[in-house]
Amino acid sequence: MLELIEITARFDGVTALSEVSFSLGEGEFLGLIGPNGAGKTTTLNAISRLYEPASGDIRLGGESLLHRAPHEVIRAGIVRTFQNLALCPRLSVEDNVMLGGLWRSDCGALSYWFGTPRSRAAARQFRAIARDAMAAIGIGHLAHSPVASLSYGARRRVELARCLCAQPRLMLLDEPASGLTDDEASDLVELLKGLRNSHGLSLIVIEHHLDVVMALSDRVVVLDGGKVIAQGPPDEVSRDPHVVEAYLGAGA
Numbered sequence: 229m230l231e232l233i234e235i236t237a238r239f240d241g242v243t244a245l246s247e248v249s250f251s252l253g254e255g256e257f258l259g260l261i262g263p264n265g266a267g268k269t270t271t272l273n274a275i276s277r278l279y280e281p282a283s284g285d286i287r288l289g290g291e292s293l294l295h296r297a298p299h300e301v302i303r304a305g306i307v308r309t310f311q312n313l314a315l316c317p318r319l320s321v322e323d324n325v326m327l328g329g330l331w332r333s334d335c336g337a338l339s340y341w342f343g344t345p346r347s348r349a350a351a352r353q354f355r356a357i358a359r360d361a362m363a364a365i366g367i368g369h370l371a372h373s374p375v376a377s378l379s380y381g382a383r384r385r386v387e388l389a390r391c392l393c394a395q396p397r398l399m400l401l402d403e404p405a406s407g408l409t410d411d412e413a414s415d416l417v418e419l420l421k422g423l424r425n426s427h428g429l430s431l432i433v434i435e436h437h438l439d440v441v442m443a444l445s446d447r448v449v450v451l452d453g454g455k456v457i458a459q460g461p462p463d464e465v466s467r468d469p470h471v472v473e474a475y476l477g478a479g480a
């Protein structure tokens with residue numbers, strides 16, 4: 229489904245990714261792990277076209293994504309969350325979730341807010357999709373609460389529902405369990421596994437909670453210093469001496 233081929237990314241002389249290659253199958257859950265600064269977020273940024281790689285290619289269904297703008301990547305079915313929750317705190321949960329549908333639509337945000345007939349029709353459609361997404365994520369009862377009034381764990385769920393509202397085939401999650409309690413983290417694992425079945429999703433998940441990664445992932449890719457140092461099934465990767473060294477070296 230998705231293929232990264234020797235992706236290299238640089239920022240002002242810092243090589244954040246160095247010839248990173250891995251692939252993801254349809255319906256697969258892939259864990260992306262590694263110490264701080266390993267290049268995990270940069271990898272998601274390259275896939276979602278927020279950063280232009282210096283070299284290499286990223287292919288979706290055999291076609292290069294590198295000729296597409298970020299909104300076209302979303303229309304191709306790839307949506308992401310952000311490490312530091314990018315929500316609008318004063319808007320209601322439902323409006324935040326609806327923004328996910330807007331990312332995907334061909335109506336501009338302004339026409340939506342000014343209420344042109346076409347955008348009103350689109351808004352009705354997104355509201356219905358947003359309701360389904362909130363129900364699937366278990367936050368339907370919070371639809372009319374402002375995001376600012378929610379607990380951190382609930383905000384994380386709003387972010388997931390917003391992704392789902394874009395009707396993705398591939399979700400890219402950047403540390404979805406960060407800041408969650410252990411119980412919330414294990415609920416998240418069950419929720420994501422359920423979405424794989426109900427919504428036919430594929431997933432790339434960055435996570436420092438290794439128990440979450442191990443419970444979710446069919447396969448794990450380990451980055452260190454911008455390079456892939458191991459990839460394979462979770463139990464194999466967790467015993468790999470290079471991986472153990474990268475984590476102990478980083479004090480984790």
Ligand SMILES: Nc1ncnc2c1ncn2[C@@H]1O[C@H](COP(=O)(O)OP(=O)(O)OP(=O)(O)O)[C@@H](O)[C@H]1O
Binds near residue numbers: 243268271
């Ligand atoms: N916009 C940027 N400008 C300059 N350097 C950057 C930028 N984004 C990332 N980097 C650098 O690229 C490297 C990889 O960063 P990245 O954010 O991808 O790491 P990460 O694995 O997501 O780390 P963390 O676990 O802390 O989130 C780091 O050295 C970082 O300082």
Ligand SMILES: [Mg+2]
Binds near residue numbers: 311
């Ligand atoms: Mg990161």
